[in-house]
Amino acid sequence: MKILLSVMIVCLLFFSMAIEIDAQALELQNEAFQRAMIAFGIAKSLNAVISLIQGTELSLTPAGLGITLSVGEILDPLNDMVERFSWVMLLATISLGIQKFLLILSGKTLLQVLLSLSGIIALAMIWYRKLHHNLFFSYSLKVFALLVLLRFGAIAFVGISQITYTAILQNEYEQSLQVVEETKTNLEEFQQARNIDVQQQQGSFFSELKKRYDKSIESLNISQQIASLAKSTNQAFNNIVVLITIFVLQSIILPLVYIWLVVHGIKYVFRSELKFDTFKNMYNERY
Template sequence: MMTVTLSVYALARGLNGVISVAQGTEVSIEPMGVGLTLAPGQILDPLNDLIEQFSSVLLAASASLGIQQIILFLSDQAFLRIAIATLALIAAASYFLAKTSQQHTPVFLKTVLFLSILRLLIPVSVMASATVHELLASQREEAVIVLEQTQNEVETLSEQQQKKSKGWFNSLKGQLDIEAKLQQVREQADRAVKAAVYLLAEFVLLMLFIPLLTLWLLFKFTVHVYQIKF
């Protein structure tokens, strides 16, 4: 999941870069002596704004995955298993042998339960995210392909602008060619917007919503177990 997130982030930043180059390029056309200046990259403004926001979400998603990775590592350390086992033994001893005041027994039991749930909740959350991540693999790959095609289209447009702005456009035919290319890029940009929105929804769901839901469940569980009142 981390690899996919970082690869999509790299793709988004690359697309943002080529759009920025296209937006800064203008083509001067003089068909039949009439001056005309085109900035084809301007049609990509909505997509560029969306990609910038998408990149920010991907950074947050990467951070979320990194935090989960750290928690998974810490939850499997020996000291936590030893702490849970020790508290469980103390709770059992206080209950069956009555050598410890009975009023402390519920505290020990609650602590054991809390630490056990804490140790298992994050792995379960990660497994749920990974399962959904695999189920959505084909749709995600299709959306990524659309973004890659868009990047190639914009790069091609920028190259053609740079070449034709040097003197190719002296006829009405040249103007029609660039307008046809602009229409093609506009349609590709519309598909890219839909793909970016889909990817945005998927990463928000898997890397942000599910972890936040897990934290909320942990909070509610803690309040219930320790009977915390606000």
Template structure:
């Protein structure tokens, strides 16, 4: 029995040393831990994160474009003078609600981009941390548990197994999270995202096509007419002046009405986007922040439950 026990220790030591060499040196590690199966998992997860990054970047760029268009309108003020009475039509008050929401959406998108960048970094760094650090530590602890006195063996063995499970869970946690998150997005969130982006893009194009300057009329022409009117003042009678003033007042009043109608149209177009922007905020908060954290927590929780199921408390002495 003693020789058998010693034989088992030698075999286990040889296996642990081989795996330790494979985790520490580049050439054997490329065959053991960086083969096609592992790299495929990482590349698929990276593709999912890259797709999410593209979606977030496109939505962020569209939001900034929309914000720029709104800002141009907010800085515009229409000066009309029907009947010689100045009227100022400012667009800022009409577009303030949607502009504030777009600002919040821009911050959400910035946080989403940061989260996705962090996920991509984790996919790249977890193979190094899990294999070359945690797994190597686990193998060393298990080797010590094999050859140190019996009183140290249970604790060292348990610690080694905990580190091994931690390395495995950590190695596949982020890729698994990326895969599950992408499936949830495709199943439940993609349709809402695509519809909201389409409506937002169409509205941005419509806003950019709106022109308010043509409602003002040529300023210089008005001044020229006024100058000509002053030069020929003696030649015109009271009736001609009155008729000219009435026509000018009606023309300016019509322009003011058209400008107000266009402002109301812009306000309506902007307010109709609130639902779509809120939907986009929900999609990106879930897809890039909340769900990844929930899935990572669930995977780590699974690893903890797995450790509890392992019969480490009553293991037999070798």
């Protein structure tokens, strides 16, 4: 039993000193942060484009009757959802920033030194028979367990979060982000086309308007344009909901679960009565 506990402590100390695990975890966290910033940037730019073209009006004159359709009426639901998405992404980036800070903190030299000292003391307590029933033996193991949680907790969380993203969320994220970005591009093209029309009409507005209308009425179907715009915004709306779900899960719910596990893990360690006989009995019952 002494050998088993000693090997476990030595392995934990060895992995604690490995710089590679900190670098890999930090790289994964940077990737997650970058994904959030990309989505946040697209959301803000989409909101800006919608704000520019919300006042645009499309005129339709079927059977000589003038009908004016406001683009803002079509884009209002999407604009509201984009604003909510922006707030979610702001919270997500803040959460990821805090996670990155905790990850950097877990790799600090001071924590590694404290963990190493605690591990050495725990090894001494294990091999010094007279201290097996001593209160100091119990607290040395508790402190070591606490430092292990602080050292590896953030690293383990980043790894689990990345596995969850790769296995479940990645395809949904990439497809949804692509649809939202395409919608932004379509709206930008729509706005540019409307600006060109306005500039061409400025020279002789009343005389040229009738000519342009007569020339383009056969080639431009405004009803189809409105339908296409509505379809594009509906697709973007649905995919923004998917993105919100992804980032709420990865950046809010999973961190809360991680914090809950760490808190309850600490409570369990300090409430438990850690004695050498306890480990010995557990080992005997198992084997």
